[in-house]
Every structure is written in structure tokens, then in C-alpha cells.
Amino acid sequence: MKKSPDPPKTFHRFFRWYCNPDLRNSIEGDLIELYHERVREEGKKQADRKFVKDVLLLFRPGIIKSIELQQYSLNTDMYKNYFATAWRNLNKKKVYASINIAGLALGIGCALLIFSLITHHLDFDNFHADSDRIYRFVTEEHRDQIDYDGSVPPVFGKAFREDYTFGEKVARLCTIDEQLIAVGEGSDIRKFSEEIAFAEPEFFSIFNFPLASGNADKVLSGANTAIITERIAKKYFGDEPALGKTFRFENRIDFTISGVLKDIPENTDFRSEIYFSYSTINQYSEWYASDDAWGGISSSIQTFVRLQPGVNPQEVEKVLPDYVKKYRAKSKNVHHYKLQAISDVHFNARYGGKMDKSTLWVLAAIGLLLVFTACLNFINLATAQAITRAKEVGVRKVLGSARAQLFWQFTIETGVIVLLASAIAFSGAYLILPNLNTFFDTRISLDLFLNTRLLLFLALLILLVTLLSGAYPGIILSRFKPVAALKGRLQGQQGGSFNIRRGLIIVQFTISQILLIGLIIMMQQMKYFSNTNMGFAHDATVMIPTGSNDEKLKTLKDQFLALPDVENVSLCFAAPASDDMWTTSLLFDNRSESETFSISFKGADENYLSTFDLELVAGRNFTASDTAREFLVNEKTITKLGLSSAEEILGRQLSANGGSLNGPVVGVIKDFHDRSFQSDIQPLFITTSLEHYNALAVKIKMNNISNTLAALEKNWSAAYPELIYSYSFLDDQIASFYQKEQRMITMVQVFSCIALLIGCIGLYGLVSFLAVQKTKEIGIRKVLGSSVTQILTIFGKEFSYLLLIAFIIAAPITWLLMSNWLSGYTYRIDIDLWIYALELGIISAIVLFTVGYQSLKAAIVNPVESLKSE
Amino acid sequence: MKKYQLGEFEEVVMLTVGILYNDAYGVSIKKEIEERLKRSVSVGALQTALKRLEDKGYLKSHEGETTAERAGRPKKYFTITAYGKKAVAYTKQTRDELWSAIPKMAWNTKVISI
Numbered sequence: 007m008k009k010s011p012d013p014p015k016t017f018h019r020f021f022r023w024y025c026n027p028d029l030r031n032s033i034e035g036d037l038i039e040l041y042h043e044r045v046r047e048e049g050k051k052q053a054d055r056k057f058v059k060d061v062l063l064l065f066r067p068g069i070i071k072s073i074e075l076q077q078y079s080l081n082t083d084m085y086k087n088y089f090a091t092a093w094r095n096l097n098k099k100k101v102y103a104s105i106n107i108a109g110l111a112l113g114i115g116c117a118l119l120i121f122s123l124i125t126h127h128l129d130f131d132n133f134h135a136d137s138d139r140i141y142r143f144v145t146e147e148h149r150d151q152i153d154y155d156g157s158v159p160p161v162f163g164k165a166f167r168e169d170y171t172f173g174e175k176v177a178r179l180c181t182i183d184e185q186l187i188a189v190g191e192g193s194d195i196r197k198f199s200e201e202i203a204f205a206e207p208e209f210f211s212i213f214n215f216p217l218a219s220g221n222a223d224k225v226l227s228g229a230n231t232a233i234i235t236e237r238i239a240k241k242y243f244g245d246e247p248a249l250g251k252t253f254r255f256e257n258r259i260d261f262t263i264s265g266v267l268k269d270i271p272e273n274t275d276f277r278s279e280i281y282f283s284y285s286t287i288n289q290y291s292e293w294y295a296s297d298d299a300w301g302g303i304s305s306s307i308q309t310f311v312r313l314q315p316g317v318n319p320q321e322v323e324k325v326l327p328d329y330v331k332k333y334r335a336k337s338k339n340v341h342h343y344k345l346q347a348i349s350d351v352h353f354n355a356r357y358g359g360k361m362d363k364s365t366l367w368v369l370a371a372i373g374l375l376l377v378f379t380a381c382l383n384f385i386n387l388a389t390a391q392a393i394t395r396a397k398e399v400g401v402r403k404v405l406g407s408a409r410a411q412l413f414w415q416f417t418i419e420t421g422v423i424v425l426l427a428s429a430i431a432f433s434g435a436y437l438i439l440p441n442l443n444t445f446f447d448t449r450i451s452l453d454l455f456l457n458t459r460l461l462l463f464l465a466l467l468i469l470l471v472t473l474l475s476g477a478y479p480g481i482i483l484s485r486f487k488p489v490a491a492l493k494g495r496l497q498g499q500q501g502g503s504f505n506i507r508r509g510l511i512i513v514q515f516t517i518s519q520i521l522l523i524g525l526i527i528m529m530q531q532m533k534y535f536s537n538t539n540m541g542f543a544h545d546a547t548v549m550i551p552t553g554s555n556d557e558k559l560k561t562l563k564d565q566f567l568a569l570p571d572v573e574n575v576s577l578c579f580a581a582p583a584s585d586d587m588w589t590t591s592l593l594f595d596n597r598s599e600s601e602t603f604s605i606s607f608k609g610a611d612e613n614y615l616s617t618f619d620l621e622l623v624a625g626r627n628f629t630a631s632d633t634a635r636e637f638l639v640n641e642k643t644i645t646k647l648g649l650s651s652a653e654e655i656l657g658r659q660l661s662a663n664g665g666s667l668n669g670p671v672v673g674v675i676k677d678f679h680d681r682s683f684q685s686d687i688q689p690l691f692i693t694t695s696l697e698h699y700n701a702l703a704v705k706i707k708m709n710n711i712s713n714t715l716a717a718l719e720k721n722w723s724a725a726y727p728e729l730i731y732s733y734s735f736l737d738d739q740i741a742s743f744y745q746k747e748q749r750m751i752t753m754v755q756v757f758s759c760i761a762l763l764i765g766c767i768g769l770y771g772l773v774s775f776l777a778v779q780k781t782k783e784i785g786i787r788k789v790l791g792s793s794v795t796q797i798l799t800i801f802g803k804e805f806s807y808l809l810l811i812a813f814i815i816a817a818p819i820t821w822l823l824m825s826n827w828l829s830g831y832t833y834r835i836d837i838d839l840w841i842y843a844l845e846l847g848i849i850s851a852i853v854l855f856t857v858g859y860q861s862l863k864a865a866i867v868n869p870v871e872s873l874k875s876e
Numbered sequence: 877m878k879k880y881q882l883g884e885f886e887e888v889v890m891l892t893v894g895i896l897y898n899d900a901y902g903v904s905i906k907k908e909i910e911e912r913l914k915r916s917v918s919v920g921a922l923q924t925a926l927k928r929l930e931d932k933g934y935l936k937s938h939e940g941e942t943t944a945e946r947a948g949r950p951k952k953y954f955t956i957t958a959y960g961k962k963a964v965a966y967t968k969q970t971r972d973e974l975w976s977a978i979p980k981m982a983w984n985t986k987v988i989s990i
Binding site: 029031032033034035036037038039040042043059060063064065066068069 | 901902903906918919920921923924927928939942943945946947949950951952
């Protein structure tokens with residue numbers, strides 16, 4: 007007989023899938039018989055068509071198998087039994103259970119914390135009415151490169167409000183950190199250092215910071231009025247009503263409290279708790295208040311607008327260049343004013359956003375990976391342990407359990423474990439949260455009952471993890487053939503495919519190796535930062551803020567110099583490398599236009615060079631003066647100006663800061679790093695200017711530090727009894743440049759440890775599984791003369807392969823990721839091969855340690871023990 | 877009396893199973909009906925009917941031989957049970973009663989009206 011054609015496969019399978027098993031065979035027979043007959047009589051095409059039609063018409067109740075769940079009654083006793091069995095099993099295998107729960111708890115805990123962190127950041131400043139219409143004015147400064155500034159000239163807001171109707175409300179806010187507030191009178195004065203803000207009344211109509219008491223319409227309208235939060239009110243005045251009370255700001259301006267704000271919520275970047283009326287700002291800084299303050303930008307002053315409904319921000323940006331033309335005619339169109347949506351403020355690092363969105367996504371990815379590895383782990387361990395449940399499955403099947411029933415039984419068991427793990431994870435997360443908050447400088451709370459989103463996430467996570475990790479072991483276990491299971495004939499093969507398990511281990515180890523390699527590279531880069539010479543001396547240097555800019559300060563400097571353990575003292579604007587930057591434009595010699603680059607200005611006295619060990623390459627140090635008379639520049643300035651040698655600039659005139667600083671260049675200093683290694687060395691000049699000194703840089707001898715520090719404080723406080731003393735070491739300030747990196751490293755450290763730990767748990771599971779599976783093989787090998795070492799090699803080979811494959815996958819991925827990360831730094835390390843070698847060494851050691859114990863145990867078993875039972 | 881309820885198609889299937897006697901399985905029943913009544917029968921409709929009749933206890937089945945033609949699947953033969961026979965008989969009887977109850981006039985009128 008010629009081989010006759012087969013009916014269409016897809017539909018044939020579909021039929022087999024849906025058909026009630028009682029009817030399946032006979033109907034299938036009918037269909038096939040009919041099909042063959044039709045092929046003979048009407049041809050294959052027609053037969054196929056009719057077969058499909060028959061299959062589709064058979065898809066009807068009565069023929070379709072009933073869903074298995076309905077075949078047994080929903081019996082609560084059965085479920086009770088499931089839970090009881092689950093509980094007994096956990097109790098019986100405590101080590102296995104605790105390893106499992108620990109792995110899952112780690113994954114879930116990390117996921118919870120990461121979720122809270124991410125939602126916390128995504129919620130920033132989203133509680134203001136019509137927040138889609140709120141924008142901040144920002145500036146792009148186009149010179150030879152583009153700089154981004156989160157603010158606009160001080161008078162901009164006022165001009166925009168008067169000139170255009172685009173804005174429903176326009177508000178200026180001037181935020182200043184670490185300001186002195188004095189409360190009380192006479193001998194009962196208490197001093198506080200606070201962040202304060204001058205705010206226009208419109209600020210509180212744009213942003214949703216409600217008043218607890220006081221008249222909302224009149225808030226901050228009068229000069230010398232202030233509003234404070236309830237928290238500050240309590241801190242300053244205790245239980246007395248704060249309304250109408252007065253306090254003194256920076257020892258010179260008095261404010262009367264006209265309102266009390268409700269406490270500021272956590273999810274906002276407006277952290278000031280003391281607001282002064284903007285009409286008072288002229289008493290603080292005349293330039294801030296001036297009506298022609300178009301010359302520069304202070305990052306303190308931010309300008310916000312809520313646009314009229316229907317106004318397009320691009321429309322507004324189109325009219326803004328007019329201001330540059332009108333008020334900044336001489337400055338070559340450097341300023342480009344833009345609108346930045348309020349939702350972007352928190353995330354845009356260019357404009358000083360606190361949290362990069364990409365960091366959040368990286369975190370989310372890591373969280374997901376951790377949960378995923380934890381699930382993989384669970385699968386690994388559960389399937390490895392499946393053999394031990396074979397008898398139970400056999401008995402249950404004999405007593406009439408359906409596959410679906412067994413499947414759900416094991417899924418419920420997984421559910422119980424996941425639930426336990428979640429409880430532990432939540433408590434753990436709750437305990438760790440305060441550390442996390444300090445670490446990220448956040449104020450996140452974990453309250454399941456107030457935060458429905460978190461509750462929902464946790465529920466979803468539990469469900470997902472249960473299904474993800476419970477489904478596969480459930481399928482494996484419910485597949486056991488009862489006869490074989492009861493006879494004890496099940497061997498490892500039935501515990502799920504070994505290759506799947508290998509795959510899982512490879513995935514886990516790829517993840518942990520990626521993290522580990524990344525970690526090593528990051529740590530190398532940080533080491534490079536701290537070991538590379540910045541070009542100036544920064545050890546044993548104490549930075550103390552100045553209290554005044556007058557003769558008193560100079561006297562204090564002399565007093566410091568007279569102290570026995572003080573080597574040198576310099577009055578300066580800031581240390582050579584600092585986050586406090588003052589950049590300005592430069593007019594060189596008799597050139598008619600200002601230079602296209604911006605230059606950094608560092609005010610300092612004649613001791614600056616000696617205090618910081620700065621090296622002169624040409625000329626001399628400037629002579630002592632209280633105002634700008636002579637200039638020093640760095641080598642970078644020479645190149646930027648297009649001069650061929652350092653000597654060439656000596657004696658030529660500089661004019662900077664809009665013409666307020668003028669004088670000849672007397673010396674050139676060797677380039678030093680004036681900011682973190684993330685940025686290039688900028689052109690800069692140094693000149694004497696008493697009014698611009700913000701700090702006393704004190705170089706001390708390292709013996710007897712505490713006495714020296716105490717003496718410094720005593721002298722300072724004697725000079726400025728009305729102010730608060732503070733100091734910091736320059737080394738700490740420099741370390742804080744890399745706070746972001748340091749955070750990232752700590753984070754990756756923690757996560758790679760967790761990933762490794764979870765990976766090792768999985769490995770442990772696999773090796774125990776392997777040991778059980780190979781018991782007999784090892785026994786026979788030993789009888790035939792294998793040594794313990796030879797048997798250990800069997801295990802060693804297996805895991806070396808897995809490790810190597812994971813490494814081969816991880817290496818290129820990390821290379822791509824980390825080259826990308828490193829490219830953000832101007833000064834960076836190369837990714838060397840030895841980093842990979844080191845990583846491979848570390849991970850091999852860890853694997854050896856994890857695998858060693860179990861495989862040794864298997865290798866030294868007396869073959870009599872392993873072979874006597876069959 | 878709702879005791880023996882048979883749909884029209886069910887009745888046809890019952891009778892065909894009776895006709896085929898010891899050779900009544902899916903394909904043969906289908907062909908027999910198609911041949912005698914000149915109407916096409918889908919496998920789906922037939923199998924549902926057979927299952928329903930078996931569930932009601934009018935038919936019983938046993939598995940028969942397998943052939944290469946059926947790719948090794950057994951035939952499922954149906955025979956009428958005693959209870960099934962009663963049901964068919966009851967149906968026939970009720971029909972007859974209804975027939976005989978129709979007055980002659982009705983027929984005549986109908987013919988005239990055409």
C-alpha cells in the first residue's frame with residue numbers, strides 16, 4: 007500500500023488537545039478513516055478541507071474535555087491537607103527550606119526596596135495642581151562648549167511677568183543653604199543653621215504647599231515677613247503660637263512670621279522650611295534685587311512659571327531670545343533661555359537634577375534580575391529534591407489524584423514558601439530602610455497599609471514568584487509514573503532535564519559575573535581617582551568658613567598663623583578643587599571682544615600657593631592686597647587664549663567679572679585639577695579680593711590634631727561670637743566629589759554579593775542533585791579503582807564548563823557596559839585583561855568552595871553503602 | 877410524560893444504529909444516514925448525539941478492532957439498549973397516536989389551500 011497522506015497536523019493536534027480522552031481514540035479513528043476515504047474519492051485538498059471543518063465542528067461541549075478542576079469537588083479538607091503537607095515538608099527538611107526561603111527572601115527584599123526607591127523618585131513634585139503646565143526657566147550657555155544652568159538672570163522672572171501674558175503665574179525663588187537664624191533676645195539667643203528661601207507670593211499659588219495658619223492671600227506680600235513650617239515653628243518656639251513672632255537672619259535682617267506652613271512632604275526638591283518675602287531680598291543682595299541684573303546667573307535664583315492653559319512651551323521659547331538681544335547685546339548671544347518641565351527637574355542631571363533616570367532603570371533591571379535568579383534557584387533546588395517526594399506522589403496518584411491536583415498541591419507548597427520568604431523580606435527591608443535612607447539621602451517609608459501601591463506590588467510579586475518558581479517543579483513532580491515512583495525506580499532523569507538546570511546555573515552565573523566585573527572596574531576607577539595627583543596638596547588641610555570679609559578676618563588669619571601646630575593659612579574663595587565654582591567671562595589685553603570660553607575665578611591671598619603647594623611655571627606670586635591688583639593664571643588659560651608660551655602673558659592686562667576685576671598677569675601656575683576627574687581642567691585665574699573670600703584654608707601638623715582644632719575653634723568663636731563655627735577637612739570635601747560613584751559602588755557591591763549568594767545556593771542545589779544522581783556511578787568507579795581525586799575531577803569538570811560558558815557570555819556584555827560608563831570620565835582607567843582574570847579567579851574560588859564540600863562527601867562514601875541497595 | 881425524550885436527529889441516529897445492527901460505529905452510521913436520508917451529517921453533530929444518547933442510557937458501546945485505515949484507532953460500536961428500544965418505541969407510538977388524531981378534514985383543507 008502506498009503511504010497515504012496524513013490529515014493536517016495542526017488541526018489533528020488541536021483535536022487531540024481538546025477532545026475528551028474517553029472519546030478521543032474512537033472519534034479520531036473515525037476522522038482518519040473518513041479522511042482516507044475522501045482522499046481516495048475526492049482528492050487530498052478536499053479531504054483536508056473537510057477534515058478541518060469536522061475538527062472545528064467537533065469543538066463543542068460534550069466533546070471537549072471538561073476542565074480537570076471540575077472533576078473533583080472543591081474540597082476544603084484537601085486544601086487543608088496541602089497546607090499541612092507543605093508545613094510538614096518544611097519542618098522535615100529545615101536546611102533545604104531555609105536555604106530556599108533565604109534565597110527568595112533576598113530577591114524579594116531587594117525588589118521591595120528598589121520598588122519603593124523608584125516610586126519615591128518618580129513621585130517627585132507631582133502633587134502640584136496642573137503640574138503639566140508648570141515649567142522652570144533654564145539657560146544654555148553657548149560658548150566653545152555648552153554649559154547648562156538651572157536658572158536665569160535674577161531679574162528675568164520680573165521682566166517676563168510684565169512683558170508677556172503666557173504665564174498664568176510667574177514666581178522667583180532664591181534658595182540659600184546654611185544660613186544663620188537667631189531666635190530669642192538678650193542672653194537667651196539660640197542659633198540655627200538653616201536652608202532658607204526668598205519667595206515671591208506667586209510661588210505658593212503655583213506650588214501646592216498649604217498653610218496651616220495665617221492668611222493665604224497676604225502671605226509673603228509685605229517686606230520682612232516670613233513663613234515657616236510647623237516643624238520649624240515647634241523647633242524654634244515650642245508649643246507657643248509662632249504667628250507674629252520675630253527672628254533675625256544673618257545677624258542683620260529681622261523677620262516677622264506671618265504664616266505657618268504644613269510640613270513639607272518628602273517627595274519634593276523644595277526642601278526649604280523657612281520662606282522670606284522676596285521684597286526683602288534687596289537687604290540681602292543688591293544685585294539679586296536689581297532691575298538690570300542681566301549680566302550673570304546665580305544658581306540660587308530659580309524662576310518658575312505656570313503657563314496659561316493651551317500655551318505651548320515652544321511658543322514661549324521663541325520670544326525669549328529678544329531678552330538676550332535687548333539686555334545682553336555685548337555678550338555674543340551666549341545665553342539661550344529654555345523651559346524645563348517640572349517633571350524633568352528632579353531627573354535631569356544637566357540642570358542639577360538629583361536623580362538620573364537611567365540610574366533608576368539600572369536599579370529596576372538589577373531588582374528584576376535578582377528576583378529572577380532567586381526564582382531560578384528555587385526551581386533548581388526544588389527539582390533536585392523532587393526525587394524525595396516520589397513515593398508521596400506515587401501514593402497520591404494511586405489514591406486517585408489527578409495531575410492537575412498534584413500540580414496545584416506543589417504550587418501551593420511553593421506559595422507557602424514564597425509567603426514566608428516575603429514576610430521575612432518585608433521585615434528585613436523594614437529594618438534596613440533607615441540605612442538605605444541615609445545612604446540615598448531620601449526619606450522613604452515602607453508602610454503596606456498606607457501605601458496601596460506597595461501592597462499591590464507585593465501581592466503581584468508573590469503571585470509572580472510563586473508561579474514562576476512553582477510551575478516547573480510542579481509539572482515535574484506531577485509527571486511521575488506511580489508504579490515507578492512506588493517501586494523506588496525513579497532515577498535522577500525524571501527530576502527534570504539536567505540541561506535545563508545547567509542553563510539556569512549559567513544564567514545565574516552570567517548575572518553575578520557581570521556584576522562582579524563591573525564592581526572591580528568601578529573600584530579600580532575610584533582607586534585611580536584617589537591615587538592620582540590632583541596637582542596640589544590637599545592633606546591635613548582644614549577648611550573653615552569666613553565670618554566676615556574685613557580687617558577682623560585678617561586678624562583671625564594672623565592669630566591662626568601664630569598657633570604652634572599651624573603651618574600655613576590662606577584666605578580664599580574656595581580650595582583649588584571645589585564644587586563652589588565662580589565662572590565669568592574674560593576680556594584679554596586689548597582685544598575688543600570677550601573670549602569665547604568662560605574662565606573660573608578663584609579669589610585668594612598671597613599664601614594660597616604655599617598652602618596648597620601650587621607650582622609656578624613662570625613669573626612670580628602676587629603681592630598682598632585687599633583688592634584685585636595682580637593676576638595669576640593657569641597653563642590652560644594660555645592655550646585657550648592662543649598664546650604660545652607662558653612668558654608671553656606676563657605683564658598683560660586681564661579684565662573679568664564684567665570689568666570689576668582688572669590687572670596685569672604676574673605669574674603662571676602649573677595646571678591642577680580644579681574639579682573632580684569627571685571634568686576637564688578649566689582655564690582659571692587667581693587674584694586677591696578680600697570681599698570674595700569664603701574660607702580660611704588652614705594647613706596643620708598632623709600631630710596633636712584635636713588640640714589644634716580646638717584652638718582654631720576658640721579663636722574663630724572669639725572673633726565671631728554671633729556666628730556658628732563649622733569646619734571640614736579638604737580631603738573629605740574632595741571625597742564628596744565622588745559621592746555618586748561611591749554610592750554606586752556600594753550598591754553594586756551589595757547587589758553582586760546578593761547575586762553571588764543566590765548563585766551559590768543554586769550551585770549547592772545542583773551539586774547535591776548531581777551527587778545523588780551519580781551515587782551508583784561513583785560506587786562502581788570506586789570499586790573499579792578510582793581515587794577520590796579522580797571522582798572530584800568529574801564534579802570539577804562539570805562546573806568549570808558552566809562557569810566558563812557564563813564567563814564567555816558575561817565578558818563582552820561587561821566590556822560594553824563598562825566602556826560606556828568609563829567614557830563619562832575625562833580621566834579614566836583602561837579595561838585590562840587582568841581585571842577579567844582576577845574576576846575569574848575570585849568566582850572560581852567561590853565555586854570551588856561551594857561545590858567542594860558536597861562533592862567530597864559524595865566521593866568519600868564507601869562504595870558498599872552506595873551499591874548495597876537497589 | 878417526559879420520560880423518553882428524543883430529538884429528531886437523535887431518533888434518526890437511534891434508528892440507524894438499529895438498522896446497522898452489529899456494524900454501527902461513527903463512520904458507518906454517518907454514511908447510512910447520508911445515503912438513506914440524502915442529508916449530510918457532520919462528524920461533530922453525530923458524535924455529540926451519540927455521546928448524549930449513551931449518557932442517557934439509550935445506547936451502549938464497546939471498542940472493536942483496529943485497522944490500518946484508522947491509524948490503529950479502535951472502532952467504537954454502538955448497540956441499542958433495552959431502555960433505548962423502549963424510548964424509540966415510545967416515540968413511534970406517540971407519533972402514531974398524533975397521526976391518527978389528525979381529522980381527515982385537515983388534510984383536505986390543506987390540499988385545497990394549496
